[in-house]
Each structure stands twice: as C-alpha cells, then as structure tokens.
Amino acid sequence: MSEIDMKMSAIYTAAHDVLPEKAQDFWFYAEEVTGAIEPLTREVALAGNHPIGADLADLSVELFVHLRAMERTFKDSATGLDDIADDFVAVDGEAKAWFEKHQEYAGEPDLPSDATAPEA
Amino acid sequence: MGDDYGGTGGGKHTPVIDRLDPLFTTIAKLLGELAGNEAALEVVRQEEERDVGDGWSQDVTTLTYPGTYGFETTAVYWYPDAEHNKSGDSPEERRRTFEKAVDKAWHDAYDEWTSGSTEPVYRTTTQSVWEPDPVAMADATADLSGLVQWLNSQVGAAGWAATDDDQAPDWLVDLEKGWPATSQSPQSFYAFWDDVNDKCALYLNAAARLTATSAQVTATVSDFQANTVDVSKKTKSRVVDALKKWQQWKYDSGSWPTGELEDNDAPAILGYVSYGAGVVGLYPPAAAIAGPISVAAGTLSYLIPEQTKNMAALHAATAFGIHQGYVNDLDDVESGMRAVIDTIQTEPPEDGSTTGSQDFTSFTADVVGNRKDWSPPEVSL
Numbered sequence: 310m311s312e313i314d315m316k317m318s319a320i321y322t323a324a325h326d327v328l329p330e331k332a333q334d335f336w337f338y339a340e341e342v343t344g345a346i347e348p349l350t351r352e353v354a355l356a357g358n359h360p361i362g363a364d365l366a367d368l369s370v371e372l373f374v375h376l377r378a379m380e381r382t383f384k385d386s387a388t389g390l391d392d393i394a395d396d397f398v399a400v401d402g403e404a405k406a407w408f409e410k411h412q413e414y415a416g417e418p419d420l421p422s423d424a425t426a427p428e429a
Numbered sequence: 430m431g432d433d434y435g436g437t438g439g440g441k442h443t444p445v446i447d448r449l450d451p452l453f454t455t456i457a458k459l460l461g462e463l464a465g466n467e468a469a470l471e472v473v474r475q476e477e478e479r480d481v482g483d484g485w486s487q488d489v490t491t492l493t494y495p496g497t498y499g500f501e502t503t504a505v506y507w508y509p510d511a512e513h514n515k516s517g518d519s520p521e522e523r524r525r526t527f528e529k530a531v532d533k534a535w536h537d538a539y540d541e542w543t544s545g546s547t548e549p550v551y552r553t554t555t556q557s558v559w560e561p562d563p564v565a566m567a568d569a570t571a572d573l574s575g576l577v578q579w580l581n582s583q584v585g586a587a588g589w590a591a592t593d594d595d596q597a598p599d600w601l602v603d604l605e606k607g608w609p610a611t612s613q614s615p616q617s618f619y620a621f622w623d624d625v626n627d628k629c630a631l632y633l634n635a636a637a638r639l640t641a642t643s644a645q646v647t648a649t650v651s652d653f654q655a656n657t658v659d660v661s662k663k664t665k666s667r668v669v670d671a672l673k674k675w676q677q678w679k680y681d682s683g684s685w686p687t688g689e690l691e692d693n694d695a696p697a698i699l700g701y702v703s704y705g706a707g708v709v710g711l712y713p714p715a716a717a718i719a720g721p722i723s724v725a726a727g728t729l730s731y732l733i734p735e736q737t738k739n740m741a742a743l744h745a746a747t748a749f750g751i752h753q754g755y756v757n758d759l760d761d762v763e764s765g766m767r768a769v770i771d772t773i774q775t776e777p778p779e780d781g782s783t784t785g786s787q788d789f790t791s792f793t794a795d796v797v798g799n800r801k802d803w804s805p806p807e808v809s810l
Contacts, residue, residue, distance in 0.1 A: 319603035379628070385810075
C-alpha cells in the first residue's frame with residue numbers, strides 16, 4: 310500500500326465508518342435516556358408529585374446533554390475530516406486518483422440526526 | 430400479587446385500579462348491609478324498650494333482614510289492648526307497621542352507603558398510589574439499565590486510548606500518520622478520543638445511580654399498590670365476618686355482632702417495617718453495574734412482610750368503624766409510600782459504589798454543578 314493509499318484510507322475510514330458508528334452509539338443511548346425519563350417522571354408525578362421526580366429529571370438531562378455532546382463531537386469530527394480529505398482530493402492528483410477508485414466515500418458521511426432532547 | 434400486575438416480561442397488564450374499583454364497590458355495599466343491620470336493630474331496640482304504660486301487650490314477630498348476608502330473627506312489638514286502643518289499629522296492623530319501620534331503617538342506611546359517595550373516598554385517598562403505572566416505570570428502568578451496561582462495556586475496553594498506547598486502534602495510529610497538514614489541530618481530536626474512556630466512567634456512575642434509583646422507586650410504587658389491594662381484600666373479609674356474626678346472632682349463640690363499643694384507635698399499619706432500607710438494598714447502584722436490572726412490577730411482597738399486621742379496619746366491627754379504619758389504613762399506605770420514596774431520595778445507598786456515600790439529591794446537584802468538567806473536550810479540526 311502506497312503512502313497516499315494509507316493516508317486517504319485512514320482519513321476516509323475514520324470519517325465515513327468509525328466516527329459515524331460511534332456517533333450512532335451515543336445517539337442511540339441519548340435517545341434511550343429521553344425515552345426513559347419521560348414516562349418515569351410522568352409516573353412519579355402521579356405518585357404524589359414526589360420531589361425525587363425532579364432529581365431523576367435533572368440527572369437524566371445531564372446524562373443526555375453529555376451523551377449528545379459526545380454524539381455531536383463525533384459527528385463534527387467525521388464531517389471535518391471528510392471536508393479536509395475532500396479538499397485534499399481537490400488539490401492533489403494522487404489523492405484524486407485514489408478517490409476515483411473509492412467512490413464509496415463520495416458524499417457526506419452518513420450521520421445520525423441530533424438526539425431528541427427530553428422535555429422533562 | 431404477581432401476574433395481574435404485568436411487567437416487562439410481557440403478559441397481560443391490568444392497571445391496579447381495575448382490581449381496586451370492584452373491591453371499593455363491594456366494601457361499600459357490604460358496609461351498607463352492615464349499617465342496615467345496625468339501623469334495623471336500633472328500631473327493634475326502641476320498640477322493645479318503649480315505655481307503653483298499662484293496657485299494652487307484647488307479641489313476637491319474625492323479621493327478615495335483607496342483603497347478601499340476610500337472615501331471619503325474632504323481635505317483640507307492642508300493641509294496645511282492646512279497651513285502650515284509641516288508634517283503632519289491630520295487633521296485626523301494629524305488627525306490620527313495626528316491620529315496615531324496621532325495613533325502612535335498613536334500606537335507608539343501606540342506600541346511604543351505596544349511593545355512590547363511599548367509593549370516591551377510597552379512590553381519592555389512594556390516588557397517588559394506584560395512579561402511577563409501575564409497568565411503564567419498569568420498562569423505563571430496563572432501558573436505563575441497557576445504557577449502564579453499554580457504558581460499562583466502553584470503560585477500559587473499547588480502544589479509547591492515545592495513539593502511543595498499546596490499546597490504540599490501528600486506524601487511529603494510521604490516521605495520525607496520514608493526518609492532512611491543512612488541519613488546524615489534530616491534537617484536539619486525539620485528546621478527545623483519549624478522554625472518552627474517562628468520560629464514560631463518569632457517565633457510568635451517573636447512569637448506575639439513575640437506574641438504581643429508578644428501580645427503587647418503581648419497586649416501591651409496585652409494592653404499595655399490591656399493599657393497597659391486600660388491605661382492601663382484608664377489609665372486605667372483615668365486613669363479611671361481621672355480617673356472618675349477625676347471621677349467627679339470630680340463633681341466640683351469645684356472640685354479639687356489632688362490637689359497637691370497641692374503640693378504634695387506628696394504629697399505623699406500616700409503622701414497623703423499614704421499607705427504605707429494603708428497597709435500597711435490593712437495587713443499589715453497584716447492582717446496576719454488575720448486571721441488567723429488571724424490576725418485575727408487583728412481585729416484591731417480601732418487602733412488606735407484615736403489611737397488614739395492625740390494620741385499623743380489623744379492629745372494628747361496625748360499618749362506620751370499619752370504614753374509618755379502612756380509610757386510615759389507606760391513608761397510611763399513601764403516606765408510607767411517600768416515606769419510602771423520601772428515604773430513597775435522602776439516604777445514601779452506602780453499597781461501596783463510587784456514589785454510595787451521597788444521597789440522591791446531593792449526587793444530582795454535584796453532577797449538574799460539574800457540567801463543564803463532564804463535557805467532552807472540544808475538537809478543532
């Protein structure tokens with residue numbers, strides 16, 4: 310494998326495969342937190358509106374915020390790397406030749422949308 | 430308890446109020462019968478003890494007390510002798526008048542208890558117990574448990590390492606070698622990647638505490654719903670027992686059915702068991718990390734081993750006494766549930782986990798207060 314092969318492969322693998330997969334993982338579990346906390350706080354509210362419901366909601370929101378921040382960072386990193394690599398392809402002949410053989414990396418990385426924030 | 434409450438394992442899910450409503454209605458109806466007997470007896474006593482003066486005679490008639498637990502008994506009534514009979518009523522008419530008075534007293538009392546004003550008292554008293562759905566809470570807890578297990582799998586074993594670490598994945602090492610020179614700060618990305626492990630460890634603590642607390646609250650709600658059903662069933666049995674004693678009384682067995690002079694001091698039925706410690710011990714944060722937490726709603730009867738030991742309703746035998754005792758019991762169930770959740774909120778689990786020495790409110794406040802430290806570092810490519 311030539312140096313340009315290794316370089317291009319490393320960047321596009323990260324941008325299109327590894328980082329989107331990590332973003333997807335964190336997106337999924339951020340969504341799980343949102344999906345869990347809403348019924349949980351709703352039912353605790355019915356149980357005499359106990360103040361523990363507010364603690365449960367606060368802690369869930371914090372977890373969600375951090376998981377979503379992770380997701381966003383992975384997504385931004387994937388998009389940033391993809392843009393940098395695309396720029397490189399635009400100015401470097403060897404990179405362009407490599408890219409033409411690897412059209413699976415054409416276009417933007419397939420990334421999840423922002424995780425849905427809880428209303429709690 | 431058990432299957433009727435459903436749970437995350439599938440099966441029919443019957444809201445607990447669907448079990449309670451028929452019990453409330455039955456209890457009100459049976460109390461109506463009991464009150465009817467008491468009211469009828471009052472008329473019988475008044476007739477028996479009536480000061481009639483000279484010229485009156487007594488006779489005995491057979492009375493039929495109505496209701497599911499109705500019975501026949503005898504009672505005396507007065508009628509004037511012929512020479513003193515100013516009203517002109519015959520003894521037969523006197524007898525019918527007396528029987529009608531007894532019957533009317535019975536039905537008036539019965540109607541008072543069964544006209545729809547009794548059940549709402551029971552419903553309202555226990556609303557905060559029966560209204561939440563522990564099955565929905567258990568499902569939410571299971572989802573949070575999945576998050577805990579995933580975070581646990583990330584800590585120390587997912588290649589979140591610096592590029593010079595043996596644990597660093599090949600693609601990351603290759604990326605460092607081939608990183609474009611046009612990038613602003615590849616180091617920021619490596620720092621972020623290397624930090625994910627530490628962040629996941631923090632999130633794991635929070636998720637475990639959240640999941641454990643969720644499980645504790647779910648189990649508590651589920652248990653107190655089961656407790657409410659149990660208390661109601663026992664109260665119903667108590668009214669039935671009282672009505673059966675009325676039936677025995679007709680045979681002059683000597684057992685007095687009403688117990689009407691018995692004090693009802695309504696001791697707290699849940700005052701002797703430390704539920705908080707039980708439920709916290711059952712679902713500590715460390716358990717959430719050790720394996721998936723499953724809260725099988727409505728199956729935790731052992732948390733309340735003596736839940737009906739001192740039921741107030743079981744100390745009474747009159748309609749009002751049982752009713753008042755039952756309402757007191759339901760009040761105790763409601764306040765008992767709140768007290769357990771108070772404990773879950775304010776007592777540290779002390780299970781040896783990272784968060785074990787903090788109460789839930791303090792832990793949450795710390796997490797909220799440290800938001801910046803818990804956020805992943807920024808990446809500038």
